[in-house]
Amino acid sequence: MTIHKGVMREELMKLSPEELYREYMEKQVNFGRAALAVDQRRSQNRLHLPAEEADVANAGPNQRIIIGPELGFNIHNLHVFTSGRAGGSERFHTHGDALKYYIKGAGFEQIGDETFEVKVGDFCHVPANIWHGTQNPNPEPLVFLAAQQFPGTYRQVA
16 A cells, blocks of 8 residues: 555554555655765755856745755755745645745745734744744735755754
8 A cells, every 4th residue: 555645644543564564664765765866966066056047036936946955065954945825825834944035925924923924025034843834815926935954954952
């Protein structure tokens, strides 16, 4: 039984021990292959991204990596990408620290219990493990440039 993206925990709990083992091993093997490919790309040691390749000015609401190991940068703890929300959409989640710079449109960024109205030129810092989301009640896309830590690469210091 192959389970695809977006599998809910409840579905995994229904698997027999053998099915769960096969599912786990398949994901581990595929993760290993992807990790090796990413490490090979890191070996390019890329240090520069020309503006025409980044093309931030023409970014849309779908996520697109700008700087990351997948593009040959020897970087291990963050990536830079464009993302956003189509008109009338929202998305909430958590991850490591992130910085967002808004480059198109306007909307709202909810960070924990606070909501901020955001527009072109604004920055937001999203602390690690804080429930947050970007809301776009407008018809035009809201697009931002984000620098975000990879999951598991941050540590909290007391």
